[in-house]
Amino acid sequence: MNSKPLIIIGTGAAGTMLASTWRRLDPTRTLIMLTQNNGDYYHKPMLSTIFSKEKTLDDLVTKTAQDLSEELNAKVYTKTSVVAIDTELKQIKTNTDCFEYGDCVLAIGSETRTIPHECESHFQINDLDDYRKLWPSLEKVDSVQIVGAGLIGCELTHDLAYHGKKITLISNTPYPLAEFAPEAIGIALKKHFIDRGIQYQYDPNPKIDPNQLTVFTVGLKHNTQLFPQFDQSEQGFKTNRFGQTNIDHVYAIGDCAQMSGINLRYIGPIRATAAAMSNTLCQQPTPIHFDAMPVAVKTHDYPIVVCKHPTISGKWQLEKNDAQGIIYSQMSEENQKIGYALTSQYCELRTKMTLPPWVA
Numbered sequence: 234m235n236s237k238p239l240i241i242i243g244t245g246a247a248g249t250m251l252a253s254t255w256r257r258l259d260p261t262r263t264l265i266m267l268t269q270n271n272g273d274y275y276h277k278p279m280l281s282t283i284f285s286k287e288k289t290l291d292d293l294v295t296k297t298a299q300d301l302s303e304e305l306n307a308k309v310y311t312k313t314s315v316v317a318i319d320t321e322l323k324q325i326k327t328n329t330d331c332f333e334y335g336d337c338v339l340a341i342g343s344e345t346r347t348i349p350h351e352c353e354s355h356f357q358i359n360d361l362d363d364y365r366k367l368w369p370s371l372e373k374v375d376s377v378q379i380v381g382a383g384l385i386g387c388e389l390t391h392d393l394a395y396h397g398k399k400i401t402l403i404s405n406t407p408y409p410l411a412e413f414a415p416e417a418i419g420i421a422l423k424k425h426f427i428d429r430g431i432q433y434q435y436d437p438n439p440k441i442d443p444n445q446l447t448v449f450t451v452g453l454k455h456n457t458q459l460f461p462q463f464d465q466s467e468q469g470f471k472t473n474r475f476g477q478t479n480i481d482h483v484y485a486i487g488d489c490a491q492m493s494g495i496n497l498r499y500i501g502p503i504r505a506t507a508a509a510m511s512n513t514l515c516q517q518p519t520p521i522h523f524d525a526m527p528v529a530v531k532t533h534d535y536p537i538v539v540c541k542h543p544t545i546s547g548k549w550q551l552e553k554n555d556a557q558g559i560i561y562s563q564m565s566e567e568n569q570k571i572g573y574a575l576t577s578q579y580c581e582l583r584t585k586m587t588l589p590p591w592v593a
């Protein structure tokens with residue numbers, strides 16, 4: 234039994250879900266959680282539905298750091314940035330202190346990508362603090378340009394349009410969700426946006442108006458500079474099937490992890506990883522298992538659900554395109570169904586879909 238503390242770096246969905254499942258298995262070992270923010274706990278996916286769900290930013294916070302500390306029987310250190318990890322001495326160095334660990338879990342999330350621009354008023358949305366910075370400026374303008382038409386760009390477009398903002402969605406792809414969903418679904422979403430008065434501006438080299446309030450949603454990446462001793466790429470810290478990095482007693486979970494080469498920046502994979510890793514941290518090594526996990530695009534007026542295989546680039550096969558919506562199947566080379574994409578009323582079919590697991 235390891236008597237030294239378990240230290241989790243990060244109190245987002247990954248750090249908190251792991252702490253919660255693990256604590257049920259080990260009620261006594263010391264748990265330390267470190268976070269560079271104020272430790273407010275919120276469900277991050279709600280950031281892109283604030284207005285359509287008629288919430289405020291404060292409504293999103295469901296637990297404070299103090300609540301987490303009591304609920305998880307943990308010492309939670311807020312405003313504490315980890316600056317280095319000495320994996321020989323098993324010590325974590327922060328801006329304020331030094332902590333010894335028995336096991337350490339990296340749950341530090343991801344960073345937003347940027348592209349060159351000359352905008353005076355520009356923002357990115359990857360956490361609550363980002364939105365807190367955007368909010369006062371947002372309330373002063375009628376128009377917003379959103380650069381990047383991926384999942385988050387489309388959801389923010391939908392939500393800010395709901396709030397009455399005039400939106401220009403700027404993309405280097407001819408239709409939204411180009412890397413995520415089949416073409417017909419992207420085209421249908423684009424039509425839906427245009428019908429709602431949203432301007433879709435396609436240009437391989439996007440022209441960004443420097444005088445408009447601009448929100449960049451051009452993707453996420455992992456900061457490979459922070460803890461350089463780990464095996465990693467822009468997709469995250471590389472881990473094995475147990476979530477363990479290349480260094481003993483250090484694990485990674487969430488947006489900052491790529492398990493067996495798979496980096497999925499969603500809640501479902503975090504839940505699956507937390508369940509297995511909790512056992513592993515209690516001396517019951519348990520491989521991480523990923524079922525097929527659908528993602529709902531929260532454009533509620535035009536709902537979309539996509540379940541796309543993370544490693545096999547199967548072909549999208551159109552099954553239906555009618556008044557009730559669109560159905561696609563993703564087919565492997567062996568003609569096995571490995572994924573699907575649904576829109577509108579057909580989204581209800583997601584509960585009836587059975588697919589082989591992604592990582593068995």
Ligand SMILES: Cc1cc2nc3c(=O)[nH]c(=O)nc-3n(C[C@H](O)[C@H](O)[C@H](O)COP(=O)(O)OP(=O)(O)OC[C@H]3O[C@@H](n4cnc5c(N)ncnc54)[C@H](O)[C@@H]3O)c2cc1C
Pocket residue numbers: 242243244245246247248267268269270277278279280281313314315316340341342343358359360385486487488489497498499500501528529531
């Ligand atoms: C707008 C938006 C909408 C989304 N919608 C969906 C959705 O509908 N469905 C879905 O499945 N997923 C969605 N996602 C993705 C999902 O929310 C993320 O995958 C998940 O929240 C990531 O959790 P995490 O704990 O890995 O990272 P984070 O929540 O980013 O947490 C990182 C933690 O690490 C801490 N940290 C970082 N660096 C340090 C350091 N050096 N020292 C100390 N602490 C540090 C931070 O303070 C924070 O506590 C959405 C994401 C966004 C941005």
